Every structure is written in C-alpha cells, then in structure tokens.
C-alpha cells in the first residue's frame with residue numbers, strides 16, 4: 001500500500017485482507033472467497049475501525065498490545081485479549097444482520113405460540129446481544145466487558161444465524177476480521193474526513209456503514 005492514501009472506508013478491509021493472504025501465497029483463491037462473502041465481513045471490520053477510533057483510551061490500550069506483534073504471525077493474534085475483545089464487542093453491537101426472514105416448513109410450537117406450516121417468521125437472531133440483563137449498557141461500545149469473559153454469554157450469540165443454515169463463511173470471517181483490524185490499528189492512524197456515526201442502528205438492513213466515509217490511513221511513527 002502506498003505510504004499515505006485516502007480511501008472510501010468500505011474498501012479498506014479488502015486491501016488489508018488481500019495483503020495478508022498474499023503473504024501466505026494464496027492470493028488467487030483468496031480473491032474468490034473474499035468476493036463471495038465480503039460485504040458482511042467488510043461491514044464488521046469497518047464498524048470496528050470506527051468504534052475503536054471513537055474511544056481513544058481503548059485505542060491506546062489496544063495499540064500497546066499490538067505493538068508487540070510482528071505483523072505477520074497470525075497465530076499470535078489469538079493471544080491478544082484486547083484485540084479479541086474489540087472484535088467480540090463489535091460483533092455484539094454492530095451485527096451485519098439483526099433479523100432473518102424464515103418460512104415455517106412444518107407446524108411447530110414455540111413458547112405457547114402455534115406456528116402453522118407456511119407462516120413467514122421474522123427471527124431476531126441478534127436479540128440476545130442487546131439484553132440489558134446480560135450486557136450492561138447494551139447500546140454502548142464497551143470492549144472491556146469481554147476481557148473478564150472472553151466469549152458471548154450462553155445462548156446470546158446470533159451473528160451468524162444457526163441450525164442447518166448457519167453461515168458457511170463464519171470461520172473465514174472470524175479469521176479475517178482480527179487480522180484486518182490488527183493491521184490497520186497497528187500500522188496506521190485512521191483519520192476520518194468527518195466524524196462517523198457511532199450510534200447503533202437497529203433495523204432489518206442491519207448495522208452496515210451507510211455513509212460514504214472518506215478516510216485517510218496515515219502511517220504511524222513509532
């Protein structure tokens with residue numbers, strides 16, 4: 001990547017991901033997989049960059065952790081609790097898909113409600129992410145919560161759906177996201193032209209970044 005470049009934010013995840021894949025000598029196959037399912041993952045990475053940049057104390061702490069990383073050993077990233085917490089909290093608060101449209105293939109009963117075959121059902125797969133009794137101040141970005149507990153509370157994680165149609169790209173995205181976030185935060189100052197929206201947008205269209213955000217990646221001097 002040239003030393004100082006201006007991007008529309010949505011393009012950043014692909015650049016970092018392709019760089020990493022290139023390092024691992026798998027670029028051609030990587031291109032295909034990335035293009036197939038890139039929108040949700042891009043949205044997650046974009047949200048992480050926006051939210052981390054909006055919390056300077058957390059950004060500083062995360063950078064201190066990432067400064068010990070050599071920039072290429074992907075396995076080492078699994079040992080970085082603040083990076084993990086940043087990604088988990090972004091998954092919780094800015095899921096790409098809040099609700100899934102389903103169609104009952106056969107009659108069933110749920111919590112006393114009888115649902116006949118053929119009924120359209122809106123499954124709010126991420127409702128558990130926003131339950132106050134589980135996540136204190138659920139609409140606030142608080143990655144620290146995942147330092148004490150490094151996973152979602154039982155039965156609250158709905159990001160990738162579930163059951164027979166659970167997301168096929170789940171593991172791909174769980175690998176790609178921390179790599180892209182780590183590369184961006186460790187090596188660059190992410191400077192937005194205008195302050196991006198940090199509030200949670202709950203809606204059927206998910207929490208994608210709807211603005212066309214211009215951003216500059218300024219190499220960090222360490």
Ligand code: HEM
Pocket residue numbers: 033034036037038040041044095096097100159160161162163164165166167168169170172173
């Ligand atoms: C953060 C990133 C992603 C999120 C939030 C996400 C979310 C989801 C959700 C909610 C579903 C529906 C599950 C259900 O109906 O219960 C789904 C299905 C699917 N996803 Fe993803 N996805 C992501 C990344 C990817 C990637 C990177 C790929 C491909 C490389 C991918 C491929 C698929 C496929 C093929 C299905 C359909 C599975 C089926 O119907 O059997 N996804 N995803």
